[in-house]
Amino acid sequence: MNKILEVKGLSQVYxxxxxxxxxxxxxxxxxxxxxxxxxxVALHDLSFDLYKGEILGIMGESGSGKSTAxxxxxxxxxxxSGSAIFYDESEQQPLxxxxxxxxxxxxxxxxxxxxxxxxxxxxFDISAGGNIAERLLMSQVMNYREIRERARELLARTEVLTExxxxxxxxxxxGMQQRVQIAKALATQxxxxxxxxxxxGLDLSVQAKILDLILEIQAELxxxxxxxxxxxxxxxxxxxxxxxxxxxxxxESGLTDQILEDPQHAYTQQLVASAx
Amino acid sequence: xxxxxxxxxxxxxxxxxxxxIIKAIxxxxxxxxxxxxxxPMGRGFGTGGLQLTLALIGIDDTLKVIDQGSDxxxxxxxxxxxxxxxxPGINTTTCLQEATLIQSRHRIPERPLRADQILVLxxxxxxxxxxxxxxxxxxxxxxxxxxxxxxxxxxxxxxVKFDEITISHRYPTRINGHxxxxxxxxxxxxxPRLNNSEALILFGAGRExxxxxxxxxxxxxxxxxDDVPFxxxxxxxxxxxxxxxxxxxxxxxxxxxxxxxxxxxxYQCSDSDYCEQQQELAHE
Amino acid sequence: MGYVAIKGGxxxxxxAADAMEYLRVRQAEGAVPLDIATIxxxxxxxxxxxxxxxxxxxxxxxxxxIKQSLGDTLEASFALRAYRSTKPRLLETAAHDTTDxxxxxxxxxxxxxxxxxxxxxxxxxYALRLLRxxxxxxxxxxxxxxxxxxxxxxxxxxxxDSFPKVLDSLRAEGLLPKVNQAAREQPFDITREPxxxxxPRSAALATMARGETGSLLAIAYSNMRGYGDVHPTVAExxxxxxxxxxxxxxxxxxxxxxxxxxxxxxxxAMYQDNENKNALPTFTLGYGACFGHNEVKAISMAILxxxxxxxxxxxxxxxxxDPEFVLLHVDGxxxxxxxxxxxxxxxxxxxxxMDRLRTTRQKQEANDE
Numbered sequence: 057m058n059k060i061l062e063v064k065g066l067s068q069v070y071x072x073x074x075x076x077x078x079x080x081x082x083x084x085x086x087x088x089x090x091x092x093x094x095x096x097v098a099l100h101d102l103s104f105d106l107y108k109g110e111i112l113g114i115m116g117e118s119g120s121g122k123s124t125a126x127x128x129x130x131x132x133x134x135x136x137s138g139s140a141i142f143y144d145e146s147e148q149q150p151l152x153x154x155x156x157x158x159x160x161x162x163x164x165x166x167x168x169x170x171x172x173x174x175x176x177x178x179x180f181d182i183s184a185g186g187n188i189a190e191r192l193l194m195s196q197v198m199n200y201r202e203i204r205e206r207a208r209e210l211l212a213r214t215e216v217l218t219e220x221x222x223x224x225x226x227x228x229x230x231g232m233q234q235r236v237q238i239a240k241a242l243a244t245q246x247x248x249x250x251x252x253x254x255x256x257g258l259d260l261s262v263q264a265k266i267l268d269l270i271l272e273i274q275a276e277l278x279x280x281x282x283x284x285x286x287x288x289x290x291x292x293x294x295x296x297x298x299x300x301x302x303x304x305x306x307x308e309s310g311l312t313d314q315i316l317e318d319p320q321h322a323y324t325q326q327l328v329a330s331a332x
Numbered sequence: 333x334x335x336x337x338x339x340x341x342x343x344x345x346x347x348x349x350x351x352x353i354i355k356a357i358x359x360x361x362x363x364x365x366x367x368x369x370x371x372p373m374g375r376g377f378g379t380g381g382l383q384l385t386l387a388l389i390g391i392d393d394t395l396k397v398i399d400q401g402s403d404x405x406x407x408x409x410x411x412x413x414x415x416x417x418x419x420p421g422i423n424t425t426t427c428l429q430e431a432t433l434i435q436s437r438h439r440i441p442e443r444p445l446r447a448d449q450i451l452v453l454x455x456x457x458x459x460x461x462x463x464x465x466x467x468x469x470x471x472x473x474x475x476x477x478x479x480x481x482x483x484x485x486x487x488x489x490x491x492v493k494f495d496e497i498t499i500s501h502r503y504p505t506r507i508n509g510h511x512x513x514x515x516x517x518x519x520x521x522x523x524p525r526l527n528n529s530e531a532l533i534l535f536g537a538g539r540e541x542x543x544x545x546x547x548x549x550x551x552x553x554x555x556x557x558d559d560v561p562f563x564x565x566x567x568x569x570x571x572x573x574x575x576x577x578x579x580x581x582x583x584x585x586x587x588x589x590x591x592x593x594x595x596x597x598x599y600q601c602s603d604s605d606y607c608e609q610q611q612e613l614a615h616e
Numbered sequence: 617m618g619y620v621a622i623k624g625g626x627x628x629x630x631x632a633a634d635a636m637e638y639l640r641v642r643q644a645e646g647a648v649p650l651d652i653a654t655i656x657x658x659x660x661x662x663x664x665x666x667x668x669x670x671x672x673x674x675x676x677x678x679x680x681x682i683k684q685s686l687g688d689t690l691e692a693s694f695a696l697r698a699y700r701s702t703k704p705r706l707l708e709t710a711a712h713d714t715t716d717x718x719x720x721x722x723x724x725x726x727x728x729x730x731x732x733x734x735x736x737x738x739x740x741x742y743a744l745r746l747l748r749x750x751x752x753x754x755x756x757x758x759x760x761x762x763x764x765x766x767x768x769x770x771x772x773x774x775x776x777d778s779f780p781k782v783l784d785s786l787r788a789e790g791l792l793p794k795v796n797q798a799a800r801e802q803p804f805d806i807t808r809e810p811x812x813x814x815x816p817r818s819a820a821l822a823t824m825a826r827g828e829t830g831s832l833l834a835i836a837y838s839n840m841r842g843y844g845d846v847h848p849t850v851a852e853x854x855x856x857x858x859x860x861x862x863x864x865x866x867x868x869x870x871x872x873x874x875x876x877x878x879x880x881x882x883x884x885a886m887y888q889d890n891e892n893k894n895a896l897p898t899f900t901l902g903y904g905a906c907f908g909h910n911e912v913k914a915i916s917m918a919i920l921x922x923x924x925x926x927x928x929x930x931x932x933x934x935x936x937x938d939p940e941f942v943l944l945h946v947d948g949x950x951x952x953x954x955x956x957x958x959x960x961x962x963x964x965x966x967x968x969x970m971d972r973l974r975t976t977r978q979k980q981e982a983n984d985e
Contacts, residue, residue, distance in 0.1 A: 336702055337702075340702070342702075342704055365810035365811075365812055366810055367806075367807060367808050367809055367810045368810070369701045370694075370697045370698050370700070370701045370949060371698060371701065372695075372698045374694070374949075374952065374953035374954075374956050374957065375949060375950045375952075375953025375954055375957075376953040376954040376955075376956060376957025376958075376960075377953065377956075377957055377960065379953075399960075399961065400961050400963055400964045401964065402625075404624070404625045404626070405625050405961055406625040406628060406629055406960070406961070407960050407961065408625070409625040409626045409629060410629060413626075438962075438964045438965060439964055456954070456957070466940075467940055468813060468940055468944075469813045469814070469940065494976045494979070494980075495976070495979045495980075495983070496972070496975055496976055496979060498972050498976065499972075500965065500968035500969045500971065500972045501964075501965040501968045501969075502965075517962075517964075517965045518964075519964055519965065519967065519968040520968060521968075539950050539953060539954055541810045541811075565967070565968055565971040566971060566975065586964070586967075587967075588963060588964070588967065589967060589970070590963075602964055602967075
């Protein structure tokens with residue numbers, strides 16, 4: 057198995073921070089907020105490995121730190137501390153030691169990201185096809201017909217009507233906007249894809265289709281993925297391995313089947329029990 | 333005007349402009365910020381180009397000033413008078429071959445320039461990215477990282493909508509493989525003249541306070557797709573014949589189109605000096 | 617033939633200059649040309665505005681600029697600014713303390729009474745804006761009599777020349793942030809350095825100090841109305857003459873070389889948490905100052921100063937908090953120049969535009985068939 061990502065000790069703190077932040081917050085204290093300095097410890101000491109073609113689930117409720125982790129890895133934020141290495145073919149990229157140009161290059165060519173809110177992932181001032189074109193143009197594809205073809209292909213793959221490829225995304229339904237986002241994320245065939253609550257808020261039938269699509273992509277392209285969600289059903293369907301997070305810490309990790317069949321931590325037991 | 337320095341600007345200002353020019357030549361296409369001085373003509377009337385000319389001009393220079401290709405256009409006349417007034421002793425000319433320093437608004441002369449000539453272009457908008465990003469701070473980062481994808485997407489969307497790239501003048505052009513410049517409001521017709529030029533071409537934006545350069549023998553490529561090529565203006569009539577200048581008959585120059593007193597649509601050379609020389613040749 | 621931009625350009629320009637000169641002197645018979653002193657005195661506020669927007673304190677030349685531009689404030693400021701461009705820099709003074717101002721007006725909205733008192737001075741704030749028809753045919757005799765009447769029988773009262781700063785009392789109580797000493801020593805020189813964002817506060821203030829009054833007012837007004845949340849209280853507005861201190865060429869001792877009329881406004885805005893969590897919160901300040909007597913400009917500046925500081929710290933939420941938006945659009949010389957340049961010939965670029973449109977239309981027609 058080829059390792060594609062190695063994360064060690066990732067932490068994120070909002071606020072001034074102090075020496076007591078980490079030791080006064082977390083699941084035992086039932087809080088993210090440091091009582092001494094008022095900072096929010098969004099994430100502490102997250103470590104995991106991700107392998108090529110594997111889907112890792114990160115599950116937790118609001119405030120668990122799951123989205124924060126992915127935001128740091130996709131360079132939307134810089135972490136407070138910790139390290140991450142991306143294994144890119146023969147090269148090792150220490151993510152938080154790269155300069156802005158190198159980070160942007162990884163974001164454009166080797167990573168893909170699908171946000172819960174399409175406003176973050178799509179440019180609403182350009183057409184659906186244009187959104188995909190933007191990513192292709194960043195990778196130096198300079199043939200108009202080729203760009204059109206590729207955009208059409210990707211939209212067809214994500215089941216967006218290709219007749220609508222020249223329309224602005226604001227005229228699309230939520231589900232369709234998500235599918236355009238996925239098409240855009242896949243445009244450069246990235247080996248690593250981040251999916252942050254991508255089906256939350258969508259109709260169940262739409263959710264089901266998108267989840268199917270994600271599995272197909274994994275099978276076809278061997279893309280490694282990190283799927284962030286609070287939905288047990290999504291985890292069950294997609295993720296081979298899972299991390300369960302609460303108040304910024306990982307409280308349980310392992311094979312998804314095992315965790316769901318035989319949860320060890322009280323919180324995980326609660327989650328599993330309360331799933332419909 | 334005896335108490336005003338030769339070429340109007342004080343020596344400190346000239347030195348700063350020259351240093352900016354050198355930096356601009358060393359980094360082709362990069363917009364060098366400089367503290368642009370107020371001049372007696374309005375911002376938007378060529379103060380940037382003017383400051384370049386005044387910083388470069390010497391007593392042995394021969395100056396040509398054109399606007400829309402013509403030496404007699406109001407803006408050119410105004411600038412030329414001012415430069416003559418503040419630089420006593422310089423020569424001025426309308427003949428391109430005699431000039432050492434040419435200041436121009438909106439056109440590059442029809443005849444190729446020589447290595448001993450410098451062309452100064454007047455620039456209203458130095459930054460090609462301004463159509464996709466209003467913030468100067470963000471544009472600076474985009475230029476630094478050669479991140480022009482949003483500009484390219486604009487071209488893509490144009491082709492989707494109109495089957496053509498609709499940018500007419502100020503066509504974004506990549507210099508030396510990195511920085512994309514706004515080549516000033518020259519028509520597309522003149523953009524190819526930037527590529528591998530014998531002469532140094534300088535760009536001065538007075539109001540926006542930037543200087544940039546396309547050095548001699550530098551590649552200058554207008555942005556295009558491999559399969560949707562860059563196209564210059566089309567002067568063919570409805571019979572497929574390339575129009576000619578009504579005065580000199582040239583079929584290779586950029587033409588001005590207007591309606592004369594009799595209501596007839598006519599075409600004549602925009603470059604007045606070129607046209608006059610062509611007419612003289614015809615008479616020989 | 618009328619104006620065709622191609623030939624005869626030189627003659628046309630000369631003709632235009634003559635036409636302008638005619639506009640200036642067309643009263644002809646029996647008229648008296650504008651007197652420089654008249655402009656300076658009877659068009660006092662207009663004159664002050666030109667001093668401040670021209671960025672050069674030269675009362676006589678400011679009056680001349682108004683005279684030759686027939687009262688066009690943008691043109692007059694432009695002429696003064698262009699003249700300034702030709703002058704060499706002799707030296708730079710140290711920062712001046714406006715406590716030394718010889719005041720003609722000084723008020724505070726923050727307190728009912730202040731040390732030295734509220735001195736209204738010359739202001740239209742409480743005047744009724746009714747047209748004084750009797751001024752339509754004011755005779756020289758009537759005019760000259762007014763000053764005599766005003767001063768007749770006035771008691772000899774010594775009003776102190778300068779007054780303490782209202783903010784000093786707030787400062788003593790610790791309610792204001794500490795003064796940034798380092799910034800005082802190294803102010804940004806906008807006439808020698810281009811603005812590259814982010815810029816320091818001194819660059820913002822200098823840009824606004826010679827900014828166009830209407831431009832500053834419009835953007836500040838947007839903040840007051842809700843595109844922003846400065847909620848200012850005027851701690852002090854003072855108008856008066858600031859002594860300009862220059863070092864003696866031999867002894868180096870500071871000597872008063874003259875004085876400049878200026879307006880200064882300090883506003884106190886909402887308090888905010890101190891960045892240092894251990895220190896107590898303080899009020900935030902906005903500062904505005906300009907040449908001449910121009911209160912609307914000083915107040916607008918102070919509000920924008922506060923808004924920009926907030927924008928630079930927290931990121932702009934409104935145009936008035938965005939340094940690029942404010943500082944790049946308030947200079948009257950830059951903006952009027954560009955607005956005016958659209959009148960210049962643009963026919964080559966228009967030719968290029970026509971080519972694009974025609975090609976596009978042809979293509980669409982071909983597609984429709």
